[in-house]
Amino acid sequence: MGAMWTVFRKEVLENLRDRRVIVSAFFFGVLLAPVIFGLTTTMVSKRAVANQDKPLNLPIAGATHAPNLVQFLRENGVKTEDVELTSDQAMDAVRSGQQDMVLLIGEDYGKALQVGESAPLSLVVDTSNSNTSPSADRARQLLSAYGHQLAVLRLMVRGINPTVIDPVGVHTLDVATPAGRSLLILGMMTYFCFMSMLVGGFYLAIDTTAGERERGSLEPLLTLPVSRSQLIVGKMLATSAFMSVSLLLTLATFGVVLTFIPLEALGMSANFGPRVILAIFAIMITFVPMGAGLMTVVASFTRSNREAQSWLSVVMIFPIAPIMFAVVTGTKPSAGLMAVPSLSQHLIATSLMRGDSIPALHVLICAGTTLALGALLVAVAIKLYQREAILG
């Protein structure tokens, strides 16, 4: 036990003095990830807010042909603007981005309306421009609402119940809770947490195996009256400590960053007080032994620092892939999925942020399987350390 503690202390001290380790371990989680996260989220929410509040500007060519329509649009909060453009000019203006969109009202509009034919209107938009498509949607909705209103009037004039043209009445009931809506964004956060955990232990896992062999310090170390399992477990404990600290720092920084992000403006709320942070930390930390074991096992097979680095960067994708999958497909928690390490932590963490209740069984399966797999990998790492090939 004493020797394990000695190894642990020495590895922590040595790596704390290595600027390269500190930068990669803590810079990523503490600064880089939250900043990237904060910037993207702020941009997304600002844009959404801007689009909601912005009055819809609609340049109209030939407004004089349809005074009633223009009146209707104005009543619905559209800022209309008379422009003199031919259809070709309007298309050029939209294509070049001069105008977001242009409504073209032809000379025939009034005549067609009078004789009861379909009156031609053209809305010039650019659907490939994601900035303007929400406004275009609003304009389209208003135009069809106006058309609907006319249709209803015509039917009533002819003595027909206007509901005949509404055979189905569709009501959209939005059940997204405010916190639920921010889920996609917050799902990104668990991804960053796993990254910072793995990056935090990355250099230690390499340094304590391939690195020590490459520097020639492994062989004398093995001549000391300490069992090899004590040595490797001490090393893995140091790796785990770095991973845990990196995770905790990342979560804490997220807690701070989220207070500056206008999530409420988006109709979202993040459930991210100190208690939730601690709960997320507690569930995520169950992944640490597995991460440390996995990285140490892979690094034990490699012959040099460099080789270990390239292998580990590949291996780091494995724990993260299920999360990406879950974020994209919107996977819901289930007891079966709790047996998948990293995915289970992700699902529980997002439930915590969402404020959902979490079945105790889920937590049990998640922690149980992840810790069991972790123990297995640690055992493999110990086994590998006993081989003579460990000397390279």
Next chain:
Amino acid sequence: MIEVDGLKKRFGAVQALQDVSFSAGDGKITGLLGHNGAGKSTTLRILSTVIRANEGRALIDGHDCSTDPLAVRRSLGVLPHASGLYAHLSGRENIRYYGELHGLRGAELNRSIDQLIERLALGAVAERRAKGYSQGERLKVGLARALIHRPQTIILDEPTNGLDVNAVRMLRELIRELRESGRCVLFSSHVMQEVAALCDDIVIISHGRVVVRGTPAEILKATGAPDLEEAFVRAADQGEVA
């Protein structure tokens, strides 16, 4: 005290040791001499319990290297041929780490460290990080690290490689001092003069076999050579024939 009897070791298709037997007594300096690749390092690795022999027996101070490695390691100090210091730790911290892994603690450990630092004239060097050490400084810290637990038996693997004259002289002096205090010192080299200048007993190893062993005088007699250099060459050739 080192007793080696019939060691054999195979790495895959390579038979690194065919038959190695010798002994190295307390209060003596024994040189393990051989060309590069003759099996010196493999023998030392087996003795320091880093690897295990396929056959044969190696005892250090009565402890068996393959069945009781922890006891062997307690009475053994090893200076590897790469210094293997931790660059981000100071010399003192490097020495302390080994001391602690040997189970030394507190005042006893501090006293041992201070004594070694004084004996090896490490002084100010010991407080600096090992990163910027010269070859000689690395050797000294490596020696202090190997001797921290006052081992009875000391193994040095090609210790003079790449050292300047002063460092070699310092090393020889220290090795003689260890002999005077009754320790068993085994060191490997591929330089005959090195061994001739220092050793009481010489073991010449070639192609994984001990070809001749004894005091310098006995070796001259056995090989019929006029000097040790010639004896080494003849003995090594003899191994090739065998």
